[in-house]
Amino acid sequence: MSLLITDECINCDVCEPECPNEAIYMGEEIYEIDKDKCTECVGHYDEPQCVEVCPVDCIPxxxxxxxTEDQLMLKYERLMAE
Incomplete structure (x- = not known):
């Protein structure tokens, strides 16, 4: 499953540059995650980088x-081919 940023986000700007798929962007009020680009960092890292750096733990x-892990890997492969 992709991740999402909750309304507990404080717009600290640390998650957006960490996303290898450029899935994180500034929404109307808080950062948001494009579910079509989020692979939970599968294919890049062992753990989602945005979750690792988030100071308020608002990215479940x-x-x-x-x-599934296989679906995330297929999404990663599609994104890398684009």
Whole structure:
């Protein structure tokens, strides 16, 4: 599943540059994650980098967008081919 940023986000700007897929962007009020680009860093790192650097722990898995490790790897491969 992709990740999502909750309304606890303090807009500290540390997550956006850490995303290897450029899935994080500034929304109307807080940062948001493009579910079509988020691979939870599968293919790049062992752990999601945004979660690792978030000082307020506001980036959980998105329960409305469940994906298996294999699906995340296929998404990674598609993104790298583009």
């Amino acid at each position: 898995k998105d329960p409305n967008n469940e994906e």
